[in-house]
Amino acid sequence: MRLDRLWQRGRAFLGCDYAILGGAMTWVSERHLVSAISNGGGFGIIASGSMTPDLLSAEITATAALTDRPFGVNLITLHPQLLDLIDVCLDHRVRHIVLAGGLPSGAAIARARGGGAKVMCFAPALVLAKKLVRSGADALIIEGMEAGGHIGPVSTSVLAQEILPAVRDVPVFVAGGIGRGEAILGYLEMGASGCQLGTRFACASESIAHPRFKQAFLRASARDAVPSVQLDPRFPVIPVRALANAATQRFMEMQRSVIERFNRGEIDQKAAQLEIEHFWAGALRRAVIDGDVDNGSIMAGQSVGMVSEEQATAVILRELVDQALTALLAREEAEKERIGAVG
Ligand SMILES: Cc1cc2nc3c(=O)[nH]c(=O)nc-3n(C[C@H](O)[C@H](O)[C@H](O)COP(=O)(O)O)c2cc1C
Numbered sequence: 001m002r003l004d005r006l007w008q009r010g011r012a013f014l015g016c017d018y019a020i021l022g023g024a025m026t027w028v029s030e031r032h033l034v035s036a037i038s039n040g041g042g043f044g045i046i047a048s049g050s051m052t053p054d055l056l057s058a059e060i061t062a063t064a065a066l067t068d069r070p071f072g073v074n075l076i077t078l079h080p081q082l083l084d085l086i087d088v089c090l091d092h093r094v095r096h097i098v099l100a101g102g103l104p105s106g107a108a109i110a111r112a113r114g115g116g117a118k119v120m121c122f123a124p125a126l127v128l129a130k131k132l133v134r135s136g137a138d139a140l141i142i143e144g145m146e147a148g149g150h151i152g153p154v155s156t157s158v159l160a161q162e163i164l165p166a167v168r169d170v171p172v173f174v175a176g177g178i179g180r181g182e183a184i185l186g187y188l189e190m191g192a193s194g195c196q197l198g199t200r201f202a203c204a205s206e207s208i209a210h211p212r213f214k215q216a217f218l219r220a221s222a223r224d225a226v227p228s229v230q231l232d233p234r235f236p237v238i239p240v241r242a243l244a245n246a247a248t249q250r251f252m253e254m255q256r257s258v259i260e261r262f263n264r265g266e267i268d269q270k271a272a273q274l275e276i277e278h279f280w281a282g283a284l285r286r287a288v289i290d291g292d293v294d295n296g297s298i299m300a301g302q303s304v305g306m307v308s309e310e311q312a313t314a315v316i317l318r319e320l321v322d323q324a325l326t327a328l329l330a331r332e333e334a335e336k337e338r339i340g341a342v343g
Contacts, residue, residue, distance in 0.1 A: 044067070090116065122143055151227060176301065225300045234262075242298050283295070
């Protein structure tokens with residue numbers, strides 16, 4: 001395939017046909033979607049979220065029963081049993097472990113690599129990208145603020161320009177705001193080894209997300225996917241991009257009331273911060289699994305506007321690849337014409 005020249009490094013690293021990763025989405029990226037992405041030629045990744053080691057072990061077994069293609073596991077570095085979860089992956093011979101949700105310790109990276117897995121880490125800035133490579137990361141993911149879920153402050157296009165030309169030692173995959181193959185081609189031409197998409201896969205027919213969750217995605221446009229707002233720097237809010245709903249509104253009102261109570265001396269700093277942090281506890285599950293799209297968190301990236309129908313995962317992947325190929329062909333044709341005109 002003509003794209004091979006561009007994403008061969010990513011394909012070889014992942015061991016799949018297309019260097020397109022299905023970004024782990026807690027509650028969504030379980031056995032069905034993950035195996036469908038891998039069976040479709042991409043690279044599925046299980047979202048372990050807050051799973052216990054036993055639950056993760058069962059999920060890996062179930063996924064492996066649905067695909068004989070490679071897939072990875074995404075682990076949250078803050079999980080209290082992180083090292084046990086790494087061991088579960090190693091016991092199951094999972095070859096790719098993604099360490100997400102904060103900078104991983106050298107010990108976690110070493111444990112995974114020592115057991116034969118390749119470690120992928122999120123790099124939110126160039127200095128950290130270089131540090132992660134020094135710490136042993138086998139590949140990096142750079143994810144811009146257009147993405148769904150927890151986000152950093154910098155856009156995908158800026159991270160790509162800063163990091164892709166400067167990090168050559170390991171493959172770098174680009175994520176955040178990618179909805180079509182032309183964008184994948186663009187990042188490959190900038191030096192990416194592949195791309196990671198989440199939002200685009202959330203509504204796949206194989207995704208177990210509740211029909212109301214999927215319906216919210218199908219109706220939404222880019223501007224509906226907004227980051228959570230922090231009202232007072234004394235009470236930090238981790239930015240999460242999700243579709244605005246009644247809960248988003250209530251979160252603002254709740255912060256306002258907590259801050260007023262704190263200012264009046266009715267609660268201390270710690271209690272106020274906890275109240276704010278607890279607001280979203282269990283909210284993603286409520287939206288994805290229970291279909292409570294008013295009170296849950298409908299995490300979605302800005303590419304949600306490009307999700308217009310429920311499609312089979314294999315069709316989504318094929319569509320992305322075809323769009324990239326068509327754009328590449330058009331460029332090659334234009335180049336030929338230009339050279340012909342000059343000659
Ligand atoms: C509903 C949802 C849940 C997510 N959960 C996780 C997660 O548990 N761990 C993680 O590393 N990233 C998570 N992400 C981010 C995705 O893995 C992926 O990097 C991101 O969706 C890519 O950007 P895009 O949404 O613009 O395609 C989540 C994204 C969404 C939309």
